[in-house]
Amino acid sequence: METKKSIAIIGGGAAALMFACNIDTRKYNVTIYERNNTVGRKLLVAGNGGFNLTHSEDIEQFVLRYSPSMFLEKPIHSFTSKDLQQWLKGIGINTYVGTSKRIFPIKGIKPIEVLDAILNVLRQKNVNIKTQHLWSGWNMKKELCFIKQKEIVNIKADITVFALGGSSWKITGSDGSWAPYFEEAGIKTLPFQASNCAVKINWGKEFINRVEGKVIKNISIKIDGKEKKGELVITKFGLEGGAIYSLIEPIRMQLDEFERAKVFVDLKPELTTTEIKNKIENRGNKSLQKVLENSLKFNDSKILLLKTILTKEEYTNAVILSRMIKSLPMQITSLAPIDEAISTVGGIARDEVDENFQLKKMPDNFCIGEMLDWDAPTGGYLLQACFSMGYCLSKKLNQ
């Protein structure tokens, strides 16, 4: 009988677990090596406050959410959000599409139950899980080196799948400290940077005391020809929310170049500047405040935002005010600290891997998940990409 090849999976997050659940264990001896005491810690963190597993949007649109979309086109098409839902159903996790078109486990299913269902598959397939194994590079014999409770353990594997995650929420184990090992081996890595994170705005003290935590709904944000509709949350640090998260890439590019970034917020996307100006000018004996509240349906926060950013003269001039309502400039001075970001970009450079995520300079070594340099907004796109990469690689190796 032919002896089975061994596969070492390093890291026990979303991408690794999906790979391990679908790799053929009749063909391979499979072991997951994870630095923590348990696998899937970031998966559980992601599940806090809504476990957004994927998104129900049309596949053509779905692929365009990734940056660069070409990099993930193949896995996303091969294992779509529908396939993921079907797969989850097969392991006992039913899902539903929320009003935002995002997909979650049905009400009552906790994130830990999703993880348990996955671990149950791994048990049935005899996948070994070795926890407290911190991967720390290769030795002279090209074996994998792990630190296990201060001891060095060297392991030889026929195939290695790295799924080490990005570099935020270090408490979950994903700290990017593996990057220098790849650099030493001649594999290019890019510095980690925050994505899907808050942006810093220097609000005045008086303003923030009045509006901290307020949500500004029904707006659209523009920067460098890109636009995103949604809502903003005003925080002491600056701004948060889906709309700003989606524009982190152009914001980061401006910050890199000018150390400042400027976004323009449209506070009334459904009206033109002229329509707004006409409402303000033709208000008769109504106060400006009343027009903003009643005709434009602005709440306190929107009005206060205008009053904070504009001078009194600008605020009381119908032409300037209507223009500013459509394009209110906001200056961003930095991104949130990387550890607070939902995801990171950077890590293994994309051109270091082939279309199956195999390291070109190290055949039989693969990298999947957030450890590769790609980006996506929140909305389930991050997990879907990790799951799709894990699934597709398993199918490739099963052939």
Ligand SMILES: Cc1cc2nc3c(=O)[nH]c(=O)nc-3n(C[C@H](O)[C@H](O)[C@H](O)COP(=O)(O)OP(=O)(O)OC[C@H]3O[C@@H](n4cnc5c(N)ncnc54)[C@H](O)[C@@H]3O)c2cc1C
């Ligand atoms: C607060 C928060 C909320 C989120 N919410 C969502 C959401 O709702 N929807 C969504 O799509 N995405 C969400 N994400 C993002 C998503 O969780 C990640 O993109 C995804 O988990 C990345 O999966 P991964 O397998 O690439 O890496 P990870 O899940 O980060 O797993 C990497 C694993 O590798 C281990 N590891 C690292 N270094 C070593 C080493 N040297 N040796 C051994 N093991 C190591 C780590 O301990 C970790 O277990 C959220 C993230 C955060 C932080």
